[in-house]
Amino acid sequence: MHSCAVSCLAFMAAAMSFLSPPLNAASIAPISETQTTLPERHTAFSEQLFRLPTRDGTILEATLLLPHMAGPFPLAIVSGGASHISGSNHGTRDRYDYLSGYFLARGYAVLRPMARGFAGSGGQLISDGCELATTARRNAEDTRDISAAIAELSDIDATRIVTAGLSFGGWVQMAMGTMPLPGTRAQLLFFPLMHVSSCHNDADRLLAGAGEFGAETRLPTLWVQGENDSLAPTATWKAMFAAYREKNPRAELVDVPPFLNDSHSLLNDPDGLRPWLSQADAMLEQAGLPHTVVVSDYLPALPPPSSGYAELNDFSRLPARNDMMRKAYQTFLAQQTPRAFVIGDDVESVGAHAFDPITSALSACNKASQNCHLYAYDNRVVWQEHSSSQTNEQTITVPAGKVVSVFYSVLNTDCSPRYVPAIKLVKGPAHGALRMSTSAIGLAHHTVGPLMKCNAMPVKGSVLQYRSDPDFSGTDRVTITKQTSTDPQDPPVTLTYLFTID
Incomplete structure (x- = not known):
């Protein structure tokens, strides 16, 4: 938006011209007409x-x-x-x-x-x-x-x-x-x-x-x-x-x-x-x-008031502690107002200098992730506690005696690995065997966003492989941690898998 402020005007005397006859409606017509969509x-x-x-x-x-x-x-x-x-x-x-x-x-x-x-x-x-x-x-x-x-x-x-x-x-x-x-x-x-x-x-x-x-x-x-x-x-x-x-x-x-x-x-x-x-x-x-x-x-979306969740510059209160979220939030804070910061399950987006910063940021987030919500607007945090659509407990059905693999990767937009996530065992299976590796090649499974193009090509990552004992039927439980940031000070996420053997 252009500025509406008044500055000191360097005025000049107005030139006078001939008197114009009054206009009538029939003589009034636009010299151009366009259709505009915001x-x-x-x-x-x-x-x-x-x-x-x-x-x-x-x-x-x-x-x-x-x-x-x-x-x-x-x-x-x-x-x-x-x-x-x-x-x-x-x-x-x-x-x-x-x-x-x-x-x-x-x-x-x-x-x-x-x-x-x-x-x-x-x-x-x-x-x-x-x-x-x-x-x-x-x-x-x-x-x-x-x-x-x-x-x-x-x-x-x-x-x-x-x-x-x-x-x-x-x-x-x-x-x-x-x-x-x-x-x-x-x-x-x-x-x-x-x-x-x-x-x-x-x-x-x-x-x-x-x-x-x-x-x-x-x-x-x-x-x-x-x-x-x-x-x-x-x-x-x-x-x-x-x-x-x-x-x-x-x-x-x-x-x-x-x-x-x-x-x-x-x-x-x-x-x-x-x-x-x-x-x-x-x-x-x-x-x-x-x-x-x-x-x-x-009209643009009207921003909500401060939620009192956090001070604007308090990085420790961001919903996830990882390097990418901090980098995105730093980008947001460097923008001039109006500005909006949106957080999704897998991505963060910034809207600034747009007709509607909030809708712009939400739209960008929804194209690449799920569960997108506004975290901050201009100089205030508006975040309300939201549950992630990503559950930390997942049920996987496995045929008896078969091996199931869970592959993890963190990719750049060109499909190259940003880093290979470290995975560590917290609690192993009671009724099966488990193998874990951080030097695997596999296929990613992005469901939304620009990284979907990477799903068809083998990429570097980590893998967890599980196979049940031969005579076992029922549910076996495995808990691991997975790296979520390049910063070693950031805590990993804890994941639990319920392997159901049929």
Whole structure:
């Protein structure tokens, strides 16, 4: 996911052009349309790209996302941040992100308009120096022009509109709340603010702007912001919200506890959805808007809370003590968030930097192993005690007088031996003979995963061979230990075989 943070914008004066005639629905058409399916999902959504004129003729870029269901759809107008945008760096077009997914999953069409000078939009970045509220209003006028055109489409139910914005986009949508389209019923503001490199100590301008915007709207508003926002001191944004709510008492605050290293990146992680979901759903419901998930494929799996099983860096609490699990967990800990660590019977997998790290890691594990479960997410352990599908006691039926062999191997992905596991006798048979060797050649028996390709070729390993006494019938018991790691400090696993003689 790209960053949604606002950085200092190097604004330039906007160029004026000719006045554009109003658009009608028949003249509005996308210049391209694609079907997008998110990783590990099956339901696609439509992504339409538009280039539409503002009132002065400047052509702005906008993306419309449509869920795979029957319309017309309520409309969510979502404005993104302005990370590192300048006169020489226009950034990339806003498309799907977790906030878009929130609305898509609830059956909304999602419009992602791009401001002047952003991505493929024409014109120059709008700048009014330290007049931050004026900059927001002028950008909001453009957003309103583009949104009004899209609202004319037959796929859109223009009587049911919600707006949302994050960072700079939240600041712009706060201004658009003073001039909402007919049919607008609510707005969501995520850490709304902006900074201009030439304007120092702009907290007073942000505070004044928030008060202005609150005085000019009565939209139900949900303001979401965190205690460790790198771009807004807590005292500043809390004063902004207080000024806004004093004038618009229909505003509510979600005060997010410290989130990872920076709550301004809240919407870059599936974990950042949980703090505000229930309040947003409640506001939408009260506004008469869709508020329940109808297409879950458009959202990532939500991570569970800490289980209290272990501290994140406590390797001694990993469910198995072996070199491969420690190596995989070290890989997980070295990843940036969002990240997930999954453990199976025979494999460990890491999901990171993906749309859905949890599902990605579970999918990788299930392709190579069985009994896959989430152990850790981001900076916490979420593991619950799980029983392995691999039992340490196995029953094997043997014809009387016949030899049965149990072969053990540990292979690399190219089918070469990673090591030959040592096996040691704990308790021998009472009614038969046993032979054990660590210099055997045999066939592996992998049932899932990439090592199945090795089943057809002889490989090096260890073997246990059992044969019952000639006149014995019934069950004989053998217990051994088997090496599970290249580290001699790691304990072996204890295995018991019940040989049933028929």
